Amino acid sequence: MASTQDIYVSLKGDDRWSGLRAGANRDGTDGPLATIPKAIRLARTLRRESPDTPVRILLRGGTHRLKKPLELDHRDSGMGPDKARGQARIGEERPMVLSAYKDEKPIVSGGVQITGFRETEHAGHRAWVVDLPAVQQGKLGFRQLFVNDERRSRPRWPRQGFHSIQSLAPGPEADSWKRGYNDRFHYHAGDLQAWHRLQDVELVLLQVWIESRLWLKELDEKKRLAIFDRFSTSGLSADPNSGSAWFLENVAEALDTPGEWYLDRGAGRLTYLPLPGERLKDARIEVPILPHLLIIKGEAAKKRVAEYIRFEGIRFSHTEWSYEAPLSGCEQAARMVPAAVQLIDAERVRFHQCEFSHIGNWGAELLEGSRDNGFYDCRFIDLGGGGVKAWHGTQRTTVSDCEIAGCGRIFYSAVGVLVGNSGANRILHNHIHDVRYTGISLGWHWGYDLVGNQGNIVEYNHIHDIGAGYLSDMGGIYVLGPQQGSRLRYNHIHDVKSRTYGGWGIYPDEGCSDLLVEKNLVHDCNRALFHQHYGRDNMVVNNIFAFGTDGQMQVSCPEAHTSCHFHRNIVLFDSGQLLTPPGGGAIEQVRVEADHNIYHDLRGKRMDFGGMSWSAWRAAGRDRHSLLTDPLFTNAAKRDFTLKRRSPALGLGFEPFDLSTVGPRTGS
Numbered sequence: 001m002a003s004t005q006d007i008y009v010s011l012k013g014d015d016r017w018s019g020l021r022a023g024a025n026r027d028g029t030d031g032p033l034a035t036i037p038k039a040i041r042l043a044r045t046l047r048r049e050s051p052d053t054p055v056r057i058l059l060r061g062g063t064h065r066l067k068k069p070l071e072l073d074h075r076d077s078g079m080g081p082d083k084a085r086g087q088a089r090i091g092e093e094r095p096m097v098l099s100a101y102k103d104e105k106p107i108v109s110g111g112v113q114i115t116g117f118r119e120t121e122h123a124g125h126r127a128w129v130v131d132l133p134a135v136q137q138g139k140l141g142f143r144q145l146f147v148n149d150e151r152r153s154r155p156r157w158p159r160q161g162f163h164s165i166q167s168l169a170p171g172p173e174a175d176s177w178k179r180g181y182n183d184r185f186h187y188h189a190g191d192l193q194a195w196h197r198l199q200d201v202e203l204v205l206l207q208v209w210i211e212s213r214l215w216l217k218e219l220d221e222k223k224r225l226a227i228f229d230r231f232s233t234s235g236l237s238a239d240p241n242s243g244s245a246w247f248l249e250n251v252a253e254a255l256d257t258p259g260e261w262y263l264d265r266g267a268g269r270l271t272y273l274p275l276p277g278e279r280l281k282d283a284r285i286e287v288p289i290l291p292h293l294l295i296i297k298g299e300a301a302k303k304r305v306a307e308y309i310r311f312e313g314i315r316f317s318h319t320e321w322s323y324e325a326p327l328s329g330c331e332q333a334a335r336m337v338p339a340a341v342q343l344i345d346a347e348r349v350r351f352h353q354c355e356f357s358h359i360g361n362w363g364a365e366l367l368e369g370s371r372d373n374g375f376y377d378c379r380f381i382d383l384g385g386g387g388v389k390a391w392h393g394t395q396r397t398t399v400s401d402c403e404i405a406g407c408g409r410i411f412y413s414a415v416g417v418l419v420g421n422s423g424a425n426r427i428l429h430n431h432i433h434d435v436r437y438t439g440i441s442l443g444w445h446w447g448y449d450l451v452g453n454q455g456n457i458v459e460y461n462h463i464h465d466i467g468a469g470y471l472s473d474m475g476g477i478y479v480l481g482p483q484q485g486s487r488l489r490y491n492h493i494h495d496v497k498s499r500t501y502g503g504w505g506i507y508p509d510e511g512c513s514d515l516l517v518e519k520n521l522v523h524d525c526n527r528a529l530f531h532q533h534y535g536r537d538n539m540v541v542n543n544i545f546a547f548g549t550d551g552q553m554q555v556s557c558p559e560a561h562t563s564c565h566f567h568r569n570i571v572l573f574d575s576g577q578l579l580t581p582p583g584g585g586a587i588e589q590v591r592v593e594a595d596h597n598i599y600h601d602l603r604g605k606r607m608d609f610g611g612m613s614w615s616a617w618r619a620a621g622r623d624r625h626s627l628l629t630d631p632l633f634t635n636a637a638k639r640d641f642t643l644k645r646r647s648p649a650l651g652l653g654f655e656p657f658d659l660s661t662v663g664p665r666t667g668s
Contacts, residue, residue, distance in 0.1 A: 005046055005053050008032035008101065009039045010060035022058070022101065036064055036098075036108070043096065044075050054078065056097040059314065061104030065112065069292040074299065078308030080348065093308060095350070100313030110290030110340070111146070111318030114270065117280055123256040128272045128280055136268025142287040142320055143202070143250070143410070144360050144384070145261050145270075147278065151358060151382055151409065152261050155254035162206070162245035163191045165238040169225055182236050183214075184227040192226055194219055196252040200265050203228065204412070205246045205328075206499065209437070209473040210234040211412040212328040233329035243472045243500035288318035288360050291338060298345035300369050307347040315355040316340055316363075321384070333441055334414035337385045339365035349373045360384035360410060366394045374398035377664065384410035387432075391420040392444065393452075398426045401664040408436035412470050416463075420444040421481070424455040431663045432463045438474045438507075439463040439493070445481035446510040448536070455485040462663040467497045474498055475507035475531070476522065479515060487516040492662045494639075496525040504531040504554075505545070508538055508564075515539070519657040521641060523547050528554040528580055529571075538564040542655055544641050546572040554580040558589035566594040568654050570631045574602040581610035588612070588620065596652040597626040625652065 007019045013032035017024075019042055024031035033039050036059070043055045055078075078095035100106050117128040134140035145152045167186045195201060198216050203226070205212040214228035237244045248254075255262045261272040272285070293316050298306040319340040323329065330336035339362035343349055347370065355378065356363035362385035366373055371394060380387035380402060387404035390397040397419075404416040416432040417440045419425050432439045440463065443453040463476045476493035479486075493505045505522035508515055512535040520543045522529045529545040532538060534557035545552055552573050555563050571578065578599055581587045587610030599607060607628050609617040618624055632647040634640045643649060643656055650656075 003053070005050075005055050007039045007042055007046075007055065007057045008060065009036055009057060009064070010034070011062040011064070012060075022060070032060065036066075036070055040070065040072065040076065052079075054094040054096070056099060058099055058101040059104075059106035060101045061106055063107045063109050065109050066290060066293060069110075069290060070108070070294045072294070072296045072309060073306050074304035076309060077306055078310070080308055095308040095310040095348075097310045097312065098314060099311070105313070105315065107315045107317055108293055109286070109318045110293050110320070111286045111288040114285045114287055117272075117285070119280055122271060122273060125256070125258055125273045128274060130270050132268045132270055134268070135263065135265055135270070140289075141265070142263070142289070143322070144288055144320060144358075145272070146286045146318070146358050147272070147274075148284055149358070152259055152272070154250045155252070155256070155260050155262055157248040157251045157254045159254065159257075162247050163188065164240060165236060165244055165246070166224065167238050168236055171227075183229075183231050184225060185236055185238070187224050187226055189224065192219060192224070192248075193253075194221060197264055197266050200250050200252075200263070202249045203246055204249060205232055205244070206412065206470055207232070207234045207237065207242070207244045209332060209413060209471050209502075210329055211471070213323060214328055230325045230328045233331065241500065245499065286318060288320040288358075290319055291321040291361065292340060292342060293319060294341045296343045296346045296349055298347070300345045305345065305347050307349070309346075309349045311351045311354050313353050315357060317358045319360045321361040329411075329413070332413065333418050333437065334362075334385050334408075334411040335389070335391070335418060335420070337361050337411050337414065339363060339385070339389060341365070342367065343370045343373055345369045347372050351375045351378055353377045355379045355381065356383070356387070357381040362389050362414065363387050365389040365391060366397055367391050369393055370397075371395040374400065375402055376400050378402045380404040380407075382406040382409060383414070386414035386418055386435075387416050389418045389420075390422050390425055392422065394420075394422045396424045396426075397422070398428070399430060400426065400428045402430045403664060404430060404432045405434045407434070408470075412436045415439065415441045415478075417441070419453070419456060421451040421453045423452050425457070427456070427458045427461060429460045429661070429663060429665055430462070432461060433465045435466050436468050436470045437466075438478045439466045439476045441478045441480075442486065443480035443483065443512070448482060448511045448513060450482055453481055453486075454483060456483065457486070458488045458491065460490045460662050461492070463491060463493045464495045466495070467499075467503055469497050469499050472498045472500045473502035475502070475504035476525075477506050479508045479512045481511045482513045483515040484513070487518065488520060489516070489518045490657060490659060490662065491520045492659050493520065493522045494524045498527060501527065502531075503527040505529040505548075506531075508532045508535050510534055513537060516541070518542055519655070520544075521659060523639065523641070525549065528552060530554070531556065532564055533557055534559055535563055536561050540564055540566045540569060542568045542657070544570045544572075546636060546641065548573060548576055550576040551580040552576065552578050555590045555592055556580075556582050558582050559591065562591045562593055564592055566592055566597065568596045568652060570598045570649055570654065572600050572602070572631060572633070572636060577608055577610075579608075579610040586611070592622065594622045595625050597623060598631045598649050598652065598654075599626065599628050600630050627652065
């Protein structure tokens with residue numbers, strides 16, 4: 001077997017050197033390369049000369065700034081275990097590897113560092129100011145800024161909370177799937193003013209499960225009428241119960257808090273109010289420029305596959321992307337927002353211990369016919385969009401032992417992991433938290449047609465602090481369409497909070513069928529802990545559901561077939577109701593097969609099943625062996641849901657389950 005050929009890249013390197021040394025030689029005539037693109041070209045040359053020799057590109061520490069995204073294709077593929085070597089098989093994978101050098105921490109960045117600041121004062125605070133001619137000339141624009149590797153915010157109005165729409169305004173209506181999309185509305189007194197550089201002000205509109213980003217075009221202060229440069233993504237509503245809310249970003253007059261910054265595009269001037277302790281002489285201030293950092297693309301039509309490529313210990317940072325008019329958003333889950341790292345018709349590409357952070361869009365996305373790719377022990381932190389998106393036509397993506405946090409910092413409807421019409425994916429042992437919409441979303445079909453999203457496995461994930469009151473109609477785990485062979489098991493979901501309706505723990509939505517929901521712990525959601533919209537024969541077995549705020553269980557659409565089977569579950573609560581009646585009919589019309597469950601209301605109130613008494617509920621053939629009794633948790637008040645030995649649930653067949661290994665495994 002040929003030994004691996006290493007190529008080195010260093011910020012102290014030179015693209016005229018061989019790249020075959022980790023550091024410069026004594027006379028400075030040879031050493032590492034300076035840029036990653038040069039290393040990729042060299043790797044292709046070496047592999048042409050010696051096809052059986054594995055190649056590894058090692059990045060030295062520091063920030064490797066890109067002028068354009070890295071692009072890999074079939075020429076960069078490694079070899080699989082079935083690859084012929086002469087008359088024999090090599091019997092092992094020999095991927096092409098891009099890796100961090102030893103214990104160093106390389107950053108692949110799509111940003112630039114801003115220098116030349118001068119110190120001054122603004123609103124009684126220290127301020128750093130720099131003039132950027134490229135901004136004034138329209139050649140440079142950004143809405144993210146990072147100081148010493150931390151995200152800083154633009155001035156917001158209102159500083160806390162949200163405004164509401166006073167009333168709708170007559171105007172042109174967009175051609176859309178829902179009436180009411182518009183480019184204007186009337187606002188309440190004091191909510192908007194003719195601020196400096198009004199065209200630099202961006203309005204973020206939150207409606208149901210969608211956000212729109214709108215740029216102000218005109219303001220009629222006499223009529224209190226705001227007109228935008230594009231239409232909203234969903235229908236406007238002035239009903240306070242609709243969940244419509246909005247706030248503004250990049251308001252010059254609101255710049256008054258350390259840690260905030262403002263970009264005046266007309267003057268080309270950037271102003272930053274430093275935090276206490278920050279010093280200009282050693283501050284590192286960066287802004288993102290590129291929309292993508294890495295694109296791995298095969299050519300399916302020519303049967304050219306980009307495959308067997310591996311990344312280890314690399315951090316990907318600093319991307320910028322925004323909708324162009326007429327778009328202001330997309331219909332769900334920010335699915336139209338692209339990713340910093342894209343895999344297109346790529347196979348067996350693996351990321352190990354990599355980090356995707358300070359990103360303005362999604363961390364990574366898999367598209368077209370990509371399959372058998374994976375992310376292992378990676379971190380997705382501080383993202384404008386979501387973590388990982390496996391879209392239609394992909395198969396067998398693995399997201400395992402990763403932390404996914406800080407999603408939706410720009411596109412609020414993004415989710416931690418988004419799976420489209422894609423099957424046999426594995427989402428295992430992840431820690432997903434601080435997400436402003438849904439934690440994990442499976443499927444993209446509203447109905448009962450089979451579209452290839454079967455066999456998905458979601459297990460041992462810790463999903464918490466989801467929603468934060470920004471959007472509605474969301475949950476810890478959300479599922480769409482038929483899911484034969486799919487299962488949600490051993491997940492710990494808690495602290496889910498929607499803006500209005502729909503802060504659910506586990507949420508099988510339209511058409512979700514044949515899904516197994518087993519041995520999950522779901523607690524502390526501001527709406528129902530389990531909510532099924534419409535679906536068929538979902539198995540909800542041996543779960544613990546506790547402390548839903550306004551309800552515990554909900555099946556919202558009566559159908560002629562059995563919606564779900566609810567067996568050997570424990571439901572504990574101290575507020576709201578046990579079973580929320582459907583919106584379109586009486587609880588008697590909902591077909592749920594339920595038995596061997598325990599229901600317990602800590603308030604001691606008479607149990608109510610969506611308007612039916614316990615006796616009437618049982619007389620209808622449901623829960624004939626179930627009990628209304630204390631399940632005897634060790635300490636439910638402190639969220640210790642282990643069962644005492646004498647728990648009555650054990651006699652009903654409930655099987656205690658161990659969640660000690662939920663979340664990323666150490667050293668995975």
